Amino acid sequence: MKLHLQIWRQADARSTGRFVTYEADDVSPDESFLEMLDGVNEKLILKGEEPIAFDHDCREGICGTCGVVINGRPHGPRPATTTCQLHMRSFQDGQTIVIEPWRARAFPVVRDLVVDRGAFDRIISAGGFVSVSTGSAPDANALPVAKEDAELAMDAAACIGCGACVAVCPNASAMLFTAAKITHLGLLPQGQPERERRALGMVARMDEEGFGHCTNHGECEFACPKEIGVGTIARLNRDFLRAALMRGRRPGQGSEGGAG
Numbered sequence: 001m002k003l004h005l006q007i008w009r010q011a012d013a014r015s016t017g018r019f020v021t022y023e024a025d026d027v028s029p030d031e032s033f034l035e036m037l038d039g040v041n042e043k044l045i046l047k048g049e050e051p052i053a054f055d056h057d058c059r060e061g062i063c064g065t066c067g068v069v070i071n072g073r074p075h076g077p078r079p080a081t082t083t084c085q086l087h088m089r090s091f092q093d094g095q096t097i098v099i100e101p102w103r104a105r106a107f108p109v110v111r112d113l114v115v116d117r118g119a120f121d122r123i124i125s126a127g128g129f130v131s132v133s134t135g136s137a138p139d140a141n142a143l144p145v146a147k148e149d150a151e152l153a154m155d156a157a158a159c160i161g162c163g164a165c166v167a168v169c170p171n172a173s174a175m176l177f178t179a180a181k182i183t184h185l186g187l188l189p190q191g192q193p194e195r196e197r198r199a200l201g202m203v204a205r206m207d208e209e210g211f212g213h214c215t216n217h218g219e220c221e222f223a224c225p226k227e228i229g230v231g232t233i234a235r236l237n238r239d240f241l242r243a244a245l246m247r248g249r250r251p252g253q254g255s256e257g258g259a260g
């Protein structure tokens with residue numbers, strides 16, 4: 001395959017970026033998208049030019065680092081597929097492919113296609129965990145969990161923190177990501193003691209990081225490579241509303257940022 005690539009190049013967050021055109025020859029339809037970029041970089045390095053910076057780690061669809069916008073769609077044209085799991089057979093010979101980084105104020109460009117997704121880590125730090133005493137493993141079935149709850153919690157736990165939901169949202173909202181974490185923990189018995197603080201803390205942090213508000217566009221659900229549904233956002237809203245009301249009834253309760 002021969003492909004015409006238009007790739008965003010940007011030295012850092014303060015520099016002005018621009019699209020640069022590259023030609024990729026001899027691309028195998030069986031290569032992954034990242035292997036195709038590796039090939040472009042090998043040629044750039046041989047020519048003494050700066051390679052294109054892009055993020056990746058597992059290349060198995062589980063770490064969430066590899067997202068780029070491909071022809072206007074986060075992670076490219078295939079549903080439920082991360083950039084690293086996308087293969088070049090999803091494109092046509094001779095096609096032009098436009099590749100750009102996630103665009104969101106809360107995800108500043110580090111270089112070229114790499115953005116800083118540290119804002120997600122800080123949302124997790126604000127409540128996306130359970131505090132447990134460690135020790136010997138508890139007996140199996142010591143904490144019974146209804147099958148339906150276990151299934152829904154596992155579905156939500158599939159979120160890999162890639163940021164595609166933010167990239168696709170016209171408001172650059174992080175609601176789907178935050179809702180996935182709140183749903184995952186809120187459905188399990190271990191998540192109950194910190195449930196109120198979790199909802200208040202994570203939503204407050206999401207706002208502080210500069211993500212936009214959810215206005216129910218629903219694009220996030222379709223861009224998500226792990227098929228996290230917008231039903232999780234309804235759970236987040238319920239938890240947040242209940243926590244805000246409870247806090248109103250109990251003035252003097254700890255601040256939302258102090259979860260954990």
Ligand code: SF4
Nearest residue numbers: 159160162163165224
């Ligand atoms: S909800 Fe989906 S799109 Fe958003 S960060 Fe998690 S896996 Fe990525």
Ligand code: FES
Nearest residue numbers: 059063064066084
């Ligand atoms: S490199 Fe890990 S999900 Fe793509």
